[in-house]
Structures are given as C-alpha cells and as structure tokens.
Amino acid sequence: xxxxxxxxxxxxxxxxxxxxxxxxxxxxxxxxxxxxxxxxxxxxxxxxxxxxxxxxxxxxxxxxxxxxxxxxxxxxxxxxxxxxxxxxxxxxxxxxxxxxxxxxxxxxxxxxxxxxxxxxxxxxxxxxxxxxxxxxxxxxxxxxxxxxxxxxxxxxxxxxxxxxxxxxxxxxxxxxxxxxxxxxxxxxxxxxxxxxxxxxxxxxxxxxxxxxxxxxxxxxxxxxxxxxxxxxxxxxxxxxxxxxxxxxxxxxxxxxxxxxxxxxxxxxxxxxxxxxxxxxxxxxxxxxxxxxxxxxxxxxxxxxxxxxxxxxxxxxxxxxxxxxxxxxxxxxxxxxxxxxxxxxxxxxxxxxxxxxxxxxxxxxxxxxxxxxxxxxxxxxxxxxxxxxxxxxxxxxxxxxxxxxxxxxxxxxxxxxxxxxxxxxxxxxxxxxxxxxxxxxxxxxxxxxxxxxxxxxxxxxxxxxxxxxxxxxxxxxxxxxxxxxxxxxxxxxxxxxxxxxxxxxxxxxxxxxxxxxxxxxxxxxxxxxxxxxxxxxxxxxxxxxxxxxxxxxxxxxxxxxxxxxxxxxxxxxxxxxxxxxxxxxxxxxxxxxxxxxxxxxxxxxxxxxxxxxxxxxxxxxxxxxxxxxxxxxxxxxxxxxxxxxxxxxxxx
Numbered sequence: 258x259x260x261x262x263x264x265x266x267x268x269x270x271x272x273x274x275x276x277x278x279x280x281x282x283x284x285x286x287x288x289x290x291x292x293x294x295x296x297x298x299x300x301x302x303x304x305x306x307x308x309x310x311x312x313x314x315x316x317x318x319x320x321x322x323x324x325x326x327x328x329x330x331x332x333x334x335x336x337x338x339x340x341x342x343x344x345x346x347x348x349x350x351x352x353x354x355x356x357x358x359x360x361x362x363x364x365x366x367x368x369x370x371x372x373x374x375x376x377x378x379x380x381x382x383x384x385x386x387x388x389x390x391x392x393x394x395x396x397x398x399x400x401x402x403x404x405x406x407x408x409x410x411x412x413x414x415x416x417x418x419x420x421x422x423x424x425x426x427x428x429x430x431x432x433x434x435x436x437x438x439x440x441x442x443x444x445x446x447x448x449x450x451x452x453x454x455x456x457x458x459x460x461x462x463x464x465x466x467x468x469x470x471x472x473x474x475x476x477x478x479x480x481x482x483x484x485x486x487x488x489x490x491x492x493x494x495x496x497x498x499x500x501x502x503x504x505x506x507x508x509x510x511x512x513x514x515x516x517x518x519x520x521x522x523x524x525x526x527x528x529x530x531x532x533x534x535x536x537x538x539x540x541x542x543x544x545x546x547x548x549x550x551x552x553x554x555x556x557x558x559x560x561x562x563x564x565x566x567x568x569x570x571x572x573x574x575x576x577x578x579x580x581x582x583x584x585x586x587x588x589x590x591x592x593x594x595x596x597x598x599x600x601x602x603x604x605x606x607x608x609x610x611x612x613x614x615x616x617x618x619x620x621x622x623x624x625x626x627x628x629x630x631x632x633x634x635x636x637x638x639x640x641x642x643x644x645x646x647x648x649x650x651x652x653x654x655x656x657x658x659x660x661x662x663x664x665x666x667x668x669x670x671x672x673x674x675x676x677x678x679x680x681x682x683x684x685x686x687x688x689x690x691x692x693x694x695x696x697x698x699x700x701x702x703x704x705x706x707x708x709x710x711x712x713x714x715x716x717x718x719x720x721x722x723x724x725x726x727x728x729x730x731x732x733x734x735x736x737x738x739x740x741x742x743x744x745x746x747x748x749x750x751x752x753x754x755x756x757x758x759x760x761x762x763x764x765x766x767x768x769x770x771x772x773x774x775x776x777x778x779x780x781x782x783x784x785x786x787x788x789x790x791x792x793x794x795x796x797x798x799x800x801x802x803x804x805x806x807x808x809x810x811x812x813x814x815x816x817x818x819x820x821x822x823x824x825x826x827x828x829x830x831x832x833x834x835x836x837x838x839x840x841x842x843x844x845x846x847x848x849x850x851x852x853x854x855x856x857x858x859x860x861x862x863x864x865x866x867x868x869x870x871x872x873x874x875x876x877x878x879x880x881x882x883x884x885x886x887x888x889x890x891x892x893x894x895x896x897x898x899x900x901x902x903x904x905x906x907x908x
Contacts, residue, residue, distance in 0.1 A: 260652055262644050263290030263328075263608030264626060265572060268316035269300045270615060276316060279612060280323040286637065287644020290606050291320050295330025295400045296362070298379065299337040305776035309388050321392030322644050328499065328571075329387055331485055333376040334400040335362045336656060347372040349410035361619070362400075363407045367477035368415040373484055380485045384492040395497040397571065398485045401524060402478050402500065408474045408508035409474050422473045424449045436753040437465040463645045464676045466586045471671040475509035478867070481631045487515035501571035502563070505555050507670040507685065511563045512706045521564030524572035524610070527553050527595060532581040534555040535686070537677045546588040549860055550871035551693040553595060557602035557793070558692075559665060559704045561656060570599050575636030576624025584622070588885055590897030592639040594869050597899045600647070601860035601867035603656030620827035628760060637764040650888045650901055654863020659874045660703030660716040660848055663688055666707040669724040672754065673746075679778030679795045682829065687745070694839035699851025699859050699881075710736045713744070721826070723747040724754075726763055734823070735768060740846045743798055743840070744826040749773065761798075762825060769773075772803035772825075784831065791834025798827040807841070817841070851881055857894065870894040 266282060267277055283291065293490030294301075294313060302308055317327050341348065349357050349366040356669050357364055365372050376399075387393055402408070409415075427433040430446055439445040444463060446452055455462035455470050486498050495518035502511055504523065515521050524662040527548025531541055536549060544550065575592050577584040596607040612633070616623040621629075626637040669684035677683075683702040687893050688704075695702050695717075703715075710729040712718045718734070719742040726748050734741055762770040777797040779785070784792035787810045799814055804825065808817040818825040818836060822845075826838055843850060853859070856872030866884060870876050876894045880886070890900030 260604065260647055261289040261606050262287060262596065262640055262647075263292065263606050264288050265292045265608060265611040266320075266639075267296070267615075268293060269297050269312065269732070271613070273312070273315070276319045277322075278680075280320050280325060283612065284323040284325060285319075286641035287325060287648075289324075289642070290328060290394065291325050292328040292330060292397060292608055293317075293320075295332060295397055296335045298332035298335055298340075300329055301332060301383075302337065302379065305339055305343065308382065310382075314386070314390065317387070317390050317392045320391070323586070325392065326394035327390075328395050328397050329383065329391045329393060330397040331376070331380050331383060331399055331486070333365075333379065333398075336365055336372065336375070340372070344369065344371050344375070346412070346414065347600065348412075349407060350412040350415075352409070352411055354411060354457055363404075363405055365407075366410040366412050366414055367408070367474065367481050368410060368412065368418040370414070373481060376481070377484050377488060379564055380488045384489055388492045388496075393496065395499055395520075396480050396489045397522075398489075398498060398500045398518075400501060401503055403481070403506060403508045404503060406508070408472070408478060411454050415474070415477075416454050419454060419470060419473050420449045420452055420479065422476065423452060423469065426469075437463045438753075438755060439463065439471075441555050464672070467675045468668070468671060468754050470802055471508075471675075472668070475513060475667070478509040479513045482514050483517040497567075499571070500559060500570065504552065505685065507667050509784055510667040511560075512667070512708070515563045515565070518564065519614050520567045520569055520605070521560040522569035522571035522606075523556055523560045525553050525556070525570050525595060525599065526572070526574040526578055527591075528574065528585055528587060529578040532583060533587075535681070537628075544871060546585050547591055547871045547873070548595075550856055550869075551689065551696055552603060554598060554858060554860070555692050555704070556694065557599055557604065558656075558702060561603050562665075562704045562706060566573055566603075566655070568604060569606040569608065570596075571606075571608050573599070573607050575609045575611075575626055575640070576634055577622070578624070579618060579620050579622035581863055588873060588897050589635065590639065590895070593637040594871075594897045594899060596640070596643045597646075597867060597901075598858070598860070600652060601656070601862050601865075601869070603862060609636060619747070623666045624831075646889055646899075650865070652862065652865060653867075657701060657861045657863075658714055659703040661695045661700055661702045662705050662709075662715045662718045663692055663702060663711060664707055664709065664718070664720045664723060664730075665704050666723055668707075668721055672724040672750065673722065675755065676754075678776060678830075681781070682722075682746075682778070682796055684722040684724075687829070688719075690830075690835045691721060691742075691839060692721050693869060694832075694836045695843075697836070697853065698843065698860060699853050700843075700848070701861055712739065715739055716848045717742065719743075719844050720747055721745065724759075725750050725752050726828075731764070740822045740824065740842055742824045742826060743769070745798055745828055766802075769802075769804055769818070769823050769825055771800045771818050771820075771825055773798045773802040775799045785814075787816050787830070787837075789837070791837050792831045793828035793834065794831055795829040797829075800825075808838075808873050852879070854878065861904065864904050864906075868894065868900040868902070870898040872895060872896060
C-alpha cells in the first residue's frame with residue numbers, strides 16, 4: 258500500500274455528536290487510517306454477556322462515511338472489573354509473590370487459561386459483529402504485550418504451565434537435571450512436580466532454570482496471540498492482523514509472536530524513550546527535544562524484520578508525553594521528521610497517538626493532535642504537512658536491502674540479564690552501538706533474526722554478544738563471502754547456558770583460531786585505552802590461538818582479531834572504539850559511504866533517499882553521486898529538516 262498517516266481515536270471518550278466533526282477534520286488533514294477499540298471492553302460488555310456493540314458500529318459508520326479506514330483493537334489489555342470477580346486468580350503475581358491489582362491496565366496473567374478463553378470469546382464476538390463492516394481495514398491484537406513488566410508472572414497458573422512446558426521439552430527429569438546442571442548445589446529433582454518458579458530463592462537460580470522460565474513465558478505470549486489471530490483470520494483471511502510492540506523491550510521473543518501476525522507495528526515515543534534509556538547524559542542533553550537519532554531507526558529496522566517486511570507505527574509521539582520523570586516539548590518539526598524517517602525505513606502507516614488530548618485519567622498530560630479544547634496542537638499541522646508531502650513526492654516502494662546486517666536476538670538479551678558477569682552488559686547495547694556506528698556513514702542497515710541462514714547481498718554481517726550458535730547460523734557464516742564481525746561474548750554458552758567444551762567463541766578452527774581463556778569485567782568508570790584510539794570498558798576477553806591481532810590495548814591484550822574475512826572483537830568499547838572498528842571493517846570490505854554532518858541520518862526507500870536532521874541547528878548536505886536532485890528540501894537542512902533526494906536508479 259502507499260504510505261499513509263493515521264491516528265488513534267477513542268470514540269467512547271467523547272460525546273457521540275462530536276464524532277462526525279472529528280472524522281471530517283481527520284479526513285481534511287490527510288489521515289487515512291484510524292485505530293479504535295483496544296481499551297474499550299467495559300463499554301463493549303459492561304456486565305458478563307451484556308453486549309453493547311452498537312456504539313462501535315456507529316463510530317465505524319461515521320468514520321467510514323468520511324473515507325477513513327479502521328483498525329479495530331481487541332480489548333484484552335484492559336479486562337473490566339467484573340472479569341476479576343469472575344476469575345480472581347487471573348491477576349499476575351510479581352517476583353516477590355504479591356498479587357497485582359485492578360485499576361490500571363495489563364492486569365492479567367498470560368498463563369491463565371480461563372482468561373485466555375475469555376479473550377477468545379470477546380475476539381470471536383467482535384469478529385462476528387464487525388468483520389463485514391466496509392470501513393474495517395484490519396485488526397490489532399491486544400495492546401503492547403508485556404508493557405509495565407507484565408510478561409513474567411510467578412503465579413500458581415504460571416508454575417503449573419511451566420512444569421508442563423518443561424515435561425514437554427525434556428521428556429525425562431534426568432534430561433532436565435543434566436541440562437540445568439542440577440548436580441551443582443544438590444539441586445536435582447526426582448519429578449517435574451517438584452519444580453518451582455525461579456523466584457523467592459535464597460540467591461540466584463541456576464541460569465538454565467531462569468532462562469527456561471523466560472522461554473516458557475515468551476511462549477505464553479505467542480500462544481495468547483495465536484488464539485486471537487486464528488479467530489480473526491478464520492473470519493476474514495484477507496484482512497491483516499497487527500500487534501503494536503515497544504522500544505527497547507525484550508522480555509519475550511517478538512520474532513516468535515509475529516509468526517501469527519501479518520504486520521508488525523511498534524509505538525514510537527523518541528523523547529520519552531531517550532529519557533528512560535541508559536544513554537549517556539551528554540546524549541540525553543543534546544537530543545533532549547529530538548530523541549536519540551538512531552534509536553527510532555533501529556526499531557524501524559527491527560520491526561521490519563519481525564514483520565517479515567511489513568510494518569507500521571501504530572502510535573507516534575506528537576508532542577510531550579506523560580510517563581517520563583520529565584517530558585520535554587519536541588523541537589518544532591519533529592512530529593514531521595519522525596514520520597518521514599519511519600516512511601524512509603519502509604513503514605506502510607504512521608499513526609499518531611492520539612487525536613484529542615484526554616482531559617481526564619492517567620494520560621491527561623499526554624499531547625494529541627488536538628488540545629483538550631479541540632483546537633489544533635502543533636502535531637496537527639505537522640501531520641497535515643506529512644500527508645501533503647507524501648502525495649507531492651509520490652513516495653512508494655520498499656526499504657531497500659542494506660549493505661550491513663546485524664543479528665539481534667531476544668534470548669541473548671535474557672541470558673545477559675540473568676548472568677551479566679559485568680553489571681550492565683547487554684546484548685542490545687552492543688547491537689545498537691554498531692548500528693549507530695555504521696548508520697553515521699549514511700549506510701542502510703538491516704536487522705536480522707538469529708535464525709537467518711543466508712547473508713547474500715551484504716558487505717558486512719555483525720553478530721555481537723550472541724548467547725549460542727545454531728548449526729544454521731554457523732553454516733551461514735562459513736558460506737558468507739563478505740566480512741563478518743563477531744563478539745564479544747558470542748558463542749560463550751551453549752543452548753543450556755553452559756560453557757562450551759571448546760570454549761567461546763565456539764567456532765571451528767578453520768573459521769577462527771581463537772579461544773577465550775579468561776574474562777576481565779570492569780566497573781563503570783574504569784577504561785583500558787586501546788592503542789590508536791578508543792577504550793575497552795566493562796568487558797575484556799583474554800584469548801589464545803593463531804588469529805591475527807589487528808588492535809590491542811595498552812596492556813597488550815588483543816582487542817580485534819582477524820582470520821581471513823572473519824573478525825572477532827574481544828571487548829566492549831566506548832563510542833570511539835566501536836566507531837573505529839566499524840570504520841576498519843568498512844575499509845576492508847570497500848563499502849561505499851556518505852559524508853554526513855553530525856545529527857543527519859538517511860535511508861533509501863524505492864527510488865528515493867530520505868535525509869533527516871536530528872540536530873538542533875541547521876546542517877548542510879551534499880548531493881550524493883547516485884542522486885539526481887531533490888524532490889523535497891535541498892542541501893540546506895533546517896533543524897528537524899527533511900530532504901528527499903531522487904536516486905539515479907533503485908536497486
């Protein structure tokens with residue numbers, strides 16, 4: 258589909274006589290997609306079995322009369338109060354064994370099969386009532402799975418489900434004892450019924466126990482989604498089913514959940530995400546009103562992979578949010594820039610959250626396209642501008658394959674949280690650091706899952722901090738003709754969270770003659786300078802073997818090893834070191850790069866390259882050799898500016 262803008266709308270929040278005027282104004286500024294219904298269960302079914310669907314049908318009628326297409330959300334993220342009375346044990350329990358309560362949202366346990374049946378029931382009711390409505394364009398399942406730390410529950414339902422999951426996986430208790438290393442500390446079990454959840458222990462659980470619990474919990478999210486997907490697709494197989502994921506959220510495997518989705522979407526709040534991130538204070542100050550120039554883009558590319566090429570922004574920040582310790586007003590033009598950047602990375606729809614700012618309840622300080630008095634907020638005019646510019650430029654096509662591929666793995670995120678060895682060692686931090694280093698050169702970067710078995714078409718593939726190798730991934734690396742960057746910590750464990758017999762990085766000697774003998778983890782603020790520039794910090798590996806040393810630190814410890822076109826990075830690094838390593842790989846691979854000013858980023862889509870200026874000041878770019886001219890903007894970019902160049906040809 259041609260790229261479109263959308264908006265999130267809550268007709269149940271407003272007088273019905275307002276709906277027509279709202280829909281008319283949406284259509285006038287170029288909105289084409291409207292999401293409704295994802296929090297409306299108490300209005301759809303105010304008491305058990307007492308359905309009131311007329312209002313949502315009338316709302317869809319009104320929106321449809323103005324040419325708007327509707328995404329209907331299943332309301333399962335906010336079960337009504339009567340549901341708790343009916344299923345009091347459906348409330349999740351936290352790690353300390355405390356039952357969570359009613360009064361906000363996401364108050365359910367993924368493992369509770371009774372609640373899952375209730376979700377199937379309301380999904381079936383909505384499918385029967387709304388599937389043939391002419392305004393319906395698709396469905397959203399639930400809302401932001403796992404938000405507020407709700408993936409993991411330590412309830413009796415989760416315990417019972419976990420035991421069955423383990424029995425299915427291991428078949429015998431002896432196999433589980435071997436896999437978990439339960440001979441250590443006399444932790445051996447004689448039956449699956451003896452196994453409890455990995456909480457309320459004297460100290461840490463066996464890492465394999467904790468990892469399997471996270472795998473189980475992730476599988477419950479996928480199973481929960483599949484129930485709704487199957488019902489919705491059975492009724493209307495032609496309509497897409499979507500879910501809205503989040504930024505820097507990795508408590509469940511999004512690749513697995515998306516096996517029962519047609520489109521992946523995510524909720525983009527660049528300023529809020531920067532404020533709550535672990536980025537350095539200087540980055541937070543510099544990009545206070547813009548957001549990190551690489552974080553939103555990283556997630557665009559991640560969810561394009563999760564969605565097998567199809568992805569949306571379901572919620573786009575239009576102004577100040579309400580959920581940070583501080584909530585800065587975006588730099589003028591950022592609501593436009595964020596949308597254009599998403600489209601550059603292949604988004605089909607960018608949907609702003611929300612239409613009108615709510616004057617009540619928890620999110621009353623969260624800006625919308627309209628103020629609470631229904632007058633336009635700044636985001637209203639920027640959304641209108643985006644819609645107009647999309648039509649004028651004729652943007653179409655897909656995000657083109659990049660020259661760089663990065664492997665991102667959810668299990669590796671879990672593993673290094675379970676056993677960091679160096680506090681703050683995170684898989685995602687290593688992936689994002691490399692992403693930023695490559696992207697600063699104007700390169701298109703693709704995020705790939707660890708199940709990838711073919712790297713054809715890439716110049717460089719990077720696999721940092723990966724928990725364990727699969728046979729398919731090892732084979733893909735062995736068969737790849739380009740350059741590969743691995744490490745640190747990649748292949749340092751087996752699937753069962755044990756050190757491999759041949760030690761990390763656990764690759765055949767003909768691929769990389771190197772073994773990690775010892776790990777040196779450093780506290781924050783303690784760096785070891787690397788000869789030639791940059792510093793190792795947090796994590797250092799001391800290796801042995803015949804691989805060539807390309808970089809070493811001032812203590813003589815190798816930092817970058819090489820064997821043919823395979824490179825191994827042995828340490829976490831500061832930004833200077835990661836940039837230096839990326840630059841070295843680009844030179845070795847002879848990859849063409851662009852020279853971009855600080856804060857300017859770009860991405861190719863179809864026959865265009867789209868530039869965005871995250872700087873708070875003006876920047877000047879140059880027309881690249883493969884560009885014929887600009888269809889929007891030019892070489893002089895204002896703060897939060899956009900320039901769209903036409904490519905001589907689209908690959």
